[in-house]
Amino acid sequence: MQTEPMVAGIPQMGYGTWNRPGDEAYHGVIWALEAGCRHIDTAQGYDNEQEVARGIKDSGVARKDIFITTKVKPENFGPGQIMPSVRRSLEKLQTERVDLLLLHWPSIRNQYPLEAYIGQFAEVFDAGLATRIGVSNFTKALIDGTIRLLGDRKIATNQVECHVYMQNRPVAEHCEKLGIPITAYSPLARGRVVGDPVLERIGKAHGATGERVALAFLMARGMIVIPSSGKKERIVSNFEARKIKLTDDEVGQIAALDRGMRLVDGDWAPTWDV
Numbered sequence: 001m002q003t004e005p006m007v008a009g010i011p012q013m014g015y016g017t018w019n020r021p022g023d024e025a026y027h028g029v030i031w032a033l034e035a036g037c038r039h040i041d042t043a044q045g046y047d048n049e050q051e052v053a054r055g056i057k058d059s060g061v062a063r064k065d066i067f068i069t070t071k072v073k074p075e076n077f078g079p080g081q082i083m084p085s086v087r088r089s090l091e092k093l094q095t096e097r098v099d100l101l102l103l104h105w106p107s108i109r110n111q112y113p114l115e116a117y118i119g120q121f122a123e124v125f126d127a128g129l130a131t132r133i134g135v136s137n138f139t140k141a142l143i144d145g146t147i148r149l150l151g152d153r154k155i156a157t158n159q160v161e162c163h164v165y166m167q168n169r170p171v172a173e174h175c176e177k178l179g180i181p182i183t184a185y186s187p188l189a190r191g192r193v194v195g196d197p198v199l200e201r202i203g204k205a206h207g208a209t210g211e212r213v214a215l216a217f218l219m220a221r222g223m224i225v226i227p228s229s230g231k232k233e234r235i236v237s238n239f240e241a242r243k244i245k246l247t248d249d250e251v252g253q254i255a256a257l258d259r260g261m262r263l264v265d266g267d268w269a270p271t272w273d274v
C-alpha cells in the first residue's frame with residue numbers, strides 16, 4: 001500500500017499541523033491524504049489532535065495506512081503525568097496507539113531530570129501506546145543521555161529545525177553516526193525559501209518549484225520532512241518533491257546556502273549545538 005519513500009519505517013514526507021487550529025487542521029489533513037501523503041505530524045501542544053482525527057476519519061483512508069506522530073509537551077513531564085497525557089492524546093486521535101510518539105522538547109530549564117521523564121516515556125512505550133518513540137529538539141548530549149536511559153529501546157528519530165538556511169549539521173551528523181534519522185521541521189524555513197534564486201534555478205532544471213527543491217535537498221540527505229501549508233495547491237505541490245532526484249553538484253550548491261538562520265528559538269529551548 002505504501003508507495004512513498006520510507007526512512008526506517010517512517011514515510012519520508014509528512015504533513016505538519018503546527019499553528020493549524022480547528023478546520024484548518026481538518027482540511028489540511030484531508031488534502032494531504034488526498035495528495036497521497038500518509039504521515040501526519042501533530043502534538044499535544046498544537047491543540048488540534050481532535051481535528052486531525054476528524055480529518056483522518058473523513059478522508060476515507062484506513063487508519064492502518066496512515067502514520068501518525070504526536071508529541072508530549074514538557075508541561076506533562078511531571079511525576080506520573082506522561083502516561084495519562086498520552087492516553088488523552090490517543091482518545092483525541094481516536095486510535096489505540098500512535099505510530100510515533102515524541103518528547104516535544106527537553107524539560108524546560110531542566111525543571112525535571114532527564115532520568116525521570118525518560119523513565120516514564122519508556123513505560124509508555126512498554127505499555128504499547130506507541131509503535132515507536134523518539135525525541136524532538138534534543139541536543140547531542142541529551143541524545144547520548146537518552147540512549148543510555150532507554151536501554152534496548154530505540155530512538156526512532158530526532159525531530160529538529162532543519163532547512164536550507166540552517167542545516168543543523170552538528171546534531172544531524174551526530175544522529176547520523178548513531179543511526180538515528182532526522183526529521184526536519186520548518187523544512188521550508190517557514191516560507192522564507194520562496195524566491196531563492198539558487199533553488200529556483202535548480203528547480204527549473206527539474207521542472208519544479210524552488211520550494212520542492214528545498215524539500216528534495218533534505219530528503220537527499222536522508223531526512224524525513226514535514227512541511228505545512230493551509231492551501232490545497234501548495235500541499236499537493238510540496239508532496240511532489242519526493243519525485244525530484246538532485247545531482248551531487250546540485251546538493252553541493254544547496255548545502256552552500258546554510259547561514260545558520262535558526263527560526264525556532266526561545267527561552268524554553270536548550271543551549272543548541274553549533
Ligand SMILES: NC(=O)c1ccc[n+]([C@@H]2O[C@H](COP(=O)([O-])OP(=O)(O)OC[C@H]3O[C@@H](n4cnc5c(N)ncnc54)[C@H](OP(=O)(O)O)[C@@H]3O)[C@@H](O)[C@H]2O)c1
Pocket residue numbers: 015016017018019041042104136137159160184185186187188189190191192194211226227228229230231234235237238264
Ligand atoms: N518539534 C517541534 O518543535 C516543531 C517546531 C516547529 C514545527 N514543527 C513541525 O514542522 C511542521 C512544519 O514546520 P513549519 O510549519 O514551522 O514551517 P514550514 O513547513 O517550513 O513552512 C510553513 C510556511 O510555509 C508556507 N508554505 C508552505 N508551502 C509553501 C509553498 N509551496 N509555497 C509558498 N509558501 C509555502 C506556509 O504558508 P501557507 O500556509 O500560507 O501555505 C507556511 O507559512 C509544523 O507544522 C510542525 O508539524 C515541529
